[in-house]
Amino acid sequence: MRHFTYTLLISIVLLSCGASQQTYNDTTLDQTPEEDIVRIANDDIEYEIVIIEPGFNSWLASVARPPGYYSQSFLESRNTVLVQEWNIRTLQPNRFDPNRYEMQIDYNPNIDYGYDVNYQLYNYFIYFQLTYKQKLSSFVPRI
Numbered sequence: 057m058r059h060f061t062y063t064l065l066i067s068i069v070l071l072s073c074g075a076s077q078q079t080y081n082d083t084t085l086d087q088t089p090e091e092d093i094v095r096i097a098n099d100d101i102e103y104e105i106v107i108i109e110p111g112f113n114s115w116l117a118s119v120a121r122p123p124g125y126y127s128q129s130f131l132e133s134r135n136t137v138l139v140q141e142w143n144i145r146t147l148q149p150n151r152f153d154p155n156r157y158e159m160q161i162d163y164n165p166n167i168d169y170g171y172d173v174n175y176q177l178y179n180y181f182i183y184f185q186l187t188y189k190q191k192l193s194s195f196v197p198r199i
Contacts, residue, residue, distance in 0.1 A: 136163070
């Protein structure tokens with residue numbers, strides 16, 4: 057299985073410690089409480105999204121719009137814009153906090169990742185913007 061992994065390591069521990077650049081690895085997953093890991097795999101197209109963020113899972117279940125609320129085309133168009141800005145910020149660690157924008161996201165708008173992957177990614181961006189008071193696009197991040 058080919059893995060397409062979005063690893064968004066933005067935990068309270070990493071932000072408060074001011075640690076050096078962290079990378080995704082199996083040890084990070086092993087040390088993270090299960091309730092702080094959201095993993096969505098689309099076996100049909102062999103892609104996976106992994107989000108490690110304390111609080112995101114409960115926010116997704118209690119605050120975010122339910123699956124099916126947005127169309128897949130809406131999610132894909134928003135994700136394209138949000139990923140582009142995210143990746144720009146990862147390349148500018150002197151301008152944007154490198155502990156928030158740690159890794160680039162390899163998102164190709166020409167690939168159909170499926171509804172679940174797009175839904176999770178879009179909602180992570182909304183959660184991220186609201187939680188950390190960031191603005192990744194001209195779209196207002198709201199529920």
